[in-house]
Amino acid sequence: MTAAGVVAAVLLLAVAAYTCAGGTDYGAGFWDLTAGGAERGKRPRWLIDHAMAPVWEVNNVWLIFVLVIMWTGFPEFFQTVFSSMWLPLALAVIGIVLRGAGFALRKPTRRIAGRRVYGAVFAIASLLTPFFLGAAAGGIASGRVGPGTEPTAHAWFNPTSVFFGLLAVVGTALLGAVFLAADAVRYEAPDLHAYFRRRALATLAAFAVLGAVTLVVAHADAPHLWHGLTHGAGLALLVLAVLATLVTAWLLLRTSGAWSRPAAVVLMASAVIAWGVAQRPYLIPGRLTVAEAAGAPSTLHWLLIVTVVAAVLVFPAVAFLYRLDTRGTLEPLTDADLRRGGDPEPGA
């Protein structure tokens, strides 16, 4: 494999990581939105706040990494995507700001009206951001843009884009529900475990149906993608995604739900990687290949060196964080704060 090919693979893995890590966060926002009024939604929201907080920043940094690999490794690809899909990406970034601010600022806010405003901002932005990011991905997958394409609605408002956007929203909701159900066990809240398990099953079903429909849509609308997904490695990954769906469903139906999180992650990651693999050798099907878009060879080599060095440093750190988090070693400092109304140290 060429250096550019390896960098493209790293990019794809980073996208998959962001989909899983960031996606779980967006999903939590989705369930925050649908949790109901202040009184009814109090307990789910309490869980969402507490479960997400320690890993929240880390999950978001994946996106920055995706962008950096894009512009360093494939500058022309980056330019094409950001020029042609200006509007959805601009809306996505505004959503990211609103969401981050809403989440970070809701907890230290005590008054119910203020919490409601921040909560609504957080939740609605959690819904719109994955949709627009998904729509942009759909525009890429269907090969609608190429170098020199001017900003146009056609690039991101088309059948593939819309279904990619919906898949992103439902996929994040699925991840959010699965993770929150498991977190509920950790926080010893059996009622919330049942609550999120039901929702996880429902979104899993929706995701499966939507995925099948998207595939049908792709047959006509994104033929290169369809071909890649029905042959070779793309097909294998698609099969893996289907198997992971069944396994996740089975694990969710068993009441303990112990391994449902890794199963859901495998499901999402294999779906994303299947999309990327199906596009080979293109970054944008029919318009821009990996080789054409690749940056300077020396830069690609250095990018790989930086990635390897960093992976050696970062993966143990991230694994350690998740381990501490899931073991319950990480928690807000003062009990008094918790008893004063469910909000820990500000910003915590």
Place this chain on the structure above:
Amino acid sequence: MHTTLHLLAEAPPQMLPARSLMAFTLASHIILVPMGVALPLITLIMHGYGLRRGDATALLLARRWSAVMAVQFAIGVVTGTVLSFEFGLLWPGLMGRWGDVFGIGFGVEAWAFFLEAVLIAIYLYGWRRLPARTHFLLGLPLPATALLGAFGILAANSWMNTPRGFSLDSEGNPVDVDVWKAIFTPMFGPQYWHFVVAMLLTAGYVVAGVYAVGWLRGRRDRYHRLGFTVPFTVAAVFTPVQFMLGDAIARAVFQKQPVKFAAMEIVWNTDTHVPEYLFGRLHPDGTVTGGIKIPQLDSILAGFRPDTEVHGLTSVPAENRPTVAQATLIHWTFDIMVGIGSVLVLLVVWYAFVWWRRRRLPASPWFYRSAACAGVASVIAVECGWITTEVGRQPWIVYENMRVAEAVTGARAGSLWTMFAVVVVVYVLIFGSFLAVLLKMRTRWRLDDERSREADTMTTPETDTPYGPRSAVAAPTEDGRP
């Protein structure tokens, strides 16, 4: 260069909104940077001191600062993400042509940022259950990751100022990229150290300023004394260093970006025995009105001799240099930055003198008034320094290789203005809420402290040591441990 002249004549309508948006988001983000880069170090110094001396007050301060660190980091992640998107949304031309030449710095930065996020999460949430020593040691790499992150960003920015590490093919596209040269450009060293020390100073003065205000309001306990002394001392140590570094970077600009230097010092014609103007205004005919003129000084500062030749703005065609208005602007921001730096040096001399003679903090309220202002002043200096380096580069986005106008997006100007308006509203809300949260935290902590003082015991968790078993109020957690 004929085509570029043509380009300048009809600056695309996207230029103004794109530049305004970028300037606004960067100016906002840079306020958070000192806290992100230097607050971890200051907090860890306090933390280490507390652990070593078994000092509950120091540990309490460190823990509270870590909470501030977390809020600012959360907001900083968001505003930083906006900037990454804006590279593509506003300057696709820059990224498309040069992304692979200067992007690697960002690669380092992204990973450093990643580590920082992990470590901050562990540090912030580890106070309670991790063993004290482990917790401190896990926090210890934080300043290093912050420095590494700054390395990446500054490598990219200094490359834009003095681009190196490539050659151009017949179509003007960069080839033969040498990543090493592209990172370690001539301006990199001066910019990096000047920036890092600026961040240390600013964070130190801002934090110390909070306790200086408390001191002025009559809260003169150990908590406030310690909260003032540690960050102020950190800042004080670095202030003279910064003065030297500032001088070095000005001379590096003189050598490597003579036109920017000419704009900073409003020098019109290339000459020797050039006078220095403090403030003043440059006119299109090259005259300067207002300000204080000091004969010969500019040449002396640039090359240590009055007969040093200083390039003037007119040494390059008008379309290749900052406009008169831009030159006046950065001349002012440069002078303000230098002025603030000089006043801070005086403040440090005062502090050092009293410490040297009497081994105590200065007692004068004027010292604390000045110290309270030092935080705000250093933030202003940071903004001014940033304006100087970015506006001084105009009209180039990649110095002498690509104009800002060539890099700007093709999206409609109307869309850009709309996005600008939305971003301004959102940022005003975010930064307003950020401030409100900080003030609220401060109030709550103060009330907690007052309560515990009245009771004359260490009963509230806020005044407990952050480690080990808690006193009576601590309820057992779900796994039964205290």
